[in-house]
Amino acid sequence: MTFPVLRHRLAALFLVLLCISLLLTPTAQAIEDPAIQAAAVYLGDPVTGMPLYQKNAEDRRYPASTTKIMTALIVLENVQDLDQKVTVLPEDFNDVPADGSKAGFVPGEEVPVIDLLYGLMLPSGNEAANTLARFVGGSVPEFVEKMNRRATDLGCTDTHFVNPHGLHDDNHYTTAHDLFRITQEAMKNETFATVVNTAQKNLSVTNKVAEHPNGKNLYLLTTNHLILSRNSPVFYGYAKGVKTGHTSQAGYCLVAAAERKKAKLISVMLGTERPKGEVYPVSFAETKRLFMWAYDNYASKTLIEEGAEIEQVPIRLSAQTDSLMLVAGEELQATIPKDLTLDDFEKTLSIKQDILAPVAKGDKLGTLTLSRDGVTYGTVNLLALSDVSMSEVLYYAYLLENFFSTPLFRVLLVVLILFFALYIALYVIRIRHQRQRRRQMMRSKYSRMEQYDREQHHKDK
Numbered sequence: 001m002t003f004p005v006l007r008h009r010l011a012a013l014f015l016v017l018l019c020i021s022l023l024l025t026p027t028a029q030a031i032e033d034p035a036i037q038a039a040a041v042y043l044g045d046p047v048t049g050m051p052l053y054q055k056n057a058e059d060r061r062y063p064a065s066t067t068k069i070m071t072a073l074i075v076l077e078n079v080q081d082l083d084q085k086v087t088v089l090p091e092d093f094n095d096v097p098a099d100g101s102k103a104g105f106v107p108g109e110e111v112p113v114i115d116l117l118y119g120l121m122l123p124s125g126n127e128a129a130n131t132l133a134r135f136v137g138g139s140v141p142e143f144v145e146k147m148n149r150r151a152t153d154l155g156c157t158d159t160h161f162v163n164p165h166g167l168h169d170d171n172h173y174t175t176a177h178d179l180f181r182i183t184q185e186a187m188k189n190e191t192f193a194t195v196v197n198t199a200q201k202n203l204s205v206t207n208k209v210a211e212h213p214n215g216k217n218l219y220l221l222t223t224n225h226l227i228l229s230r231n232s233p234v235f236y237g238y239a240k241g242v243k244t245g246h247t248s249q250a251g252y253c254l255v256a257a258a259e260r261k262k263a264k265l266i267s268v269m270l271g272t273e274r275p276k277g278e279v280y281p282v283s284f285a286e287t288k289r290l291f292m293w294a295y296d297n298y299a300s301k302t303l304i305e306e307g308a309e310i311e312q313v314p315i316r317l318s319a320q321t322d323s324l325m326l327v328a329g330e331e332l333q334a335t336i337p338k339d340l341t342l343d344d345f346e347k348t349l350s351i352k353q354d355i356l357a358p359v360a361k362g363d364k365l366g367t368l369t370l371s372r373d374g375v376t377y378g379t380v381n382l383l384a385l386s387d388v389s390m391s392e393v394l395y396y397a398y399l400l401e402n403f404f405s406t407p408l409f410r411v412l413l414v415v416l417i418l419f420f421a422l423y424i425a426l427y428v429i430r431i432r433h434q435r436q437r438r439r440q441m442m443r444s445k446y447s448r449m450e451q452y453d454r455e456q457h458h459k460d461k
Helices: 003-024 064-078 113-121 126-137 140-153 176-186 190-196 282-297 392-404 407-460
Strands: 040-044 051-055 085-087 110-112 200-202 219-221 239-247 251-260 263-272 298-304 309-314 323-328 332-337 346-351 364-372 375-384
Touching (some): 040 176, 051 176, 051 282, 064 113, 064 126, 064 140, 064 190, 064 239, 085 126, 113 126, 126 140, 176 263, 190 239, 239 282, 263 282, 263 298, 263 332, 282 298, 298 364, 298 375, 309 346, 309 364, 332 375
Antiparallel strands (some): 040 051, 040 263, 085 110, 239 251, 251 263, 309 323, 323 375, 346 364
């Protein structure tokens, strides 16, 4: 076998082995698209706000009764005493159609705010929305102004409310992403989270109990079938409720929350359908499927432990050490693809320049941010691991060193040089002046001596 032939065969063998090694090398697997059947979808981690799935999430859509999420949030942010009673007025029914959803309150009924909230969120009572809006805002229009201002505060980019219940208006709209932002904030409120995760509720007895069906206090059922009955095919054991909505223009809408092994999710699904002959709109089955897809492919992971050592940095003005360890000030947890680890993230350090002693344990000296593919997953503070004392000798040397590099020192140096130059110039002028005076005195002396000699010579004659 000639050498050129052997060389070509070895090269071919090398290429084959290289291809095999690349095939065997583990890589991040692409996550299959769940292809959700809805006009607009946003699934995200409420802790970090990170999206796990999006579909037309920024498109303007009608929210229908998912509007009431914002209504409840405004009420809870403005009412301290939820047992305070509010009187339901006839005007609260003015824009509520006969076939619109109602909780069952009647005019003149005195109802605690908390019961109005249950009536708002479980059976989607439109009259409850108007009663609460009038009570909190002074009037429904003023309450709606509060809703729009709060939407702006929460970073909503394409949301505008016209009413507190979500009955159709062409100028009443939002996006799946904006509705996620609103729900994300609302779920931080424990009362809200409790109310929306309630499947059924007996309300308190009121002054109008005799006018209720069967003369009893109201008994409410949620419209959210993810949590209503374990016998339902769309029931989802990890669901934490939230809100349904429907109008002919909006389609069937569902905002839902879930939690599994501490991993929290919020799903927004707008514009789904109910197939002919089906009991449930597809929003329930699709939301359940989306949650299952997310938990199959994503996991809540602790990327950085609180107290984890992050970076060793130099420190000056201490005699005991010239370096300091920075540690994570808090835990960083995020919902990420299951096959990713900390090494798969880009780490951006932002650390204070020129760290000087003294430093106390726990002092914040910087931050660490984790990101991937342009998405930021979180930031932790970087804290000093230990106390570092200051050396007075090094401190005064530092002050002296800094003084010589300050603009003030430069100015003083220039002034000193100018002063010295002026002194030398004046000294030279003075010396010259003294020399001139000596010469003049010597000339005057010689002149007098010559005059004396002439006078003596004249006398001798």
